[in-house]
Amino acid sequence: MEQIYFALVDTPGFFASVIRKVTGIDYIHVVLSMDEELQEAYSVGRRNPAIPILAGFEKEDTQKIERVFPTARYKIVSLECTGEQKAELSRQLRECYEKRFQYHYCVLGLPMILLNIPFYQKNHYTCSSFTANILQENGIELFDKHFSLVTPRDFYELEQTSTIYEGTLSKFNRLNGCYPVKRRNMFRKMWRKLSYAMNGVYL
Numbered sequence: 001m002e003q004i005y006f007a008l009v010d011t012p013g014f015f016a017s018v019i020r021k022v023t024g025i026d027y028i029h030v031v032l033s034m035d036e037e038l039q040e041a042y043s044v045g046r047r048n049p050a051i052p053i054l055a056g057f058e059k060e061d062t063q064k065i066e067r068v069f070p071t072a073r074y075k076i077v078s079l080e081c082t083g084e085q086k087a088e089l090s091r092q093l094r095e096c097y098e099k100r101f102q103y104h105y106c107v108l109g110l111p112m113i114l115l116n117i118p119f120y121q122k123n124h125y126t127c128s129s130f131t132a133n134i135l136q137e138n139g140i141e142l143f144d145k146h147f148s149l150v151t152p153r154d155f156y157e158l159e160q161t162s163t164i165y166e167g168t169l170s171k172f173n174r175l176n177g178c179y180p181v182k183r184r185n186m187f188r189k190m191w192r193k194l195s196y197a198m199n200g201v202y203l
Helices: 014-023 062-068 083-098 109-115 127-137 152-156 169-175 186-198
Strands: 002-010 029-033 041-046 055-059 073-081 162-168
Touching: 002 083, 002 152, 014 109, 014 152, 029 127, 029 152, 041 083, 041 127, 055 083, 062 169, 073 083, 073 169, 083 127, 127 152, 162 169
Parallel strands: none
Antiparallel strands: 002 029, 002 073, 029 041, 041 055, 073 162
């Protein structure tokens, strides 16, 4: 058997607080990864961690995320699958990334989750609905409901998973030899402070 990984992400900010109230847990984002270091990890989320309103399919960059969310926390869990399933998931994720600008965040689906009404708009997903759907397409049935209704809480409560890390993103990055790229010029320092303010982070 092989392993795939889910990263459950807790970040600060206004939008995160809204999702947190809806789901009832701190972890508000789901990332699907082929490795436990999150080197080959993808999700439907912010194209740039500092800009909340631009979202779509992206490859995760934990160093970038740490720069914008220095207090972020991660819970990483593993799930067993077959070698064939993992290989096909990896292929599909890379293909989605090549076509990433065709995928968008499903804003219209958010109220439908609250109303418990399945809703699918072509190539529009939330982070959790995308992950649930691609897993389902590969024979990994985890939830007894339509993929559009799956939330980060469902991944958090999965009994089939094993926790391999829970703690700060900064510590996780250090354990894996990753350090935030230092920004030296004044413009970039100002942009960093602005991104904190946009996301409701005050240090």
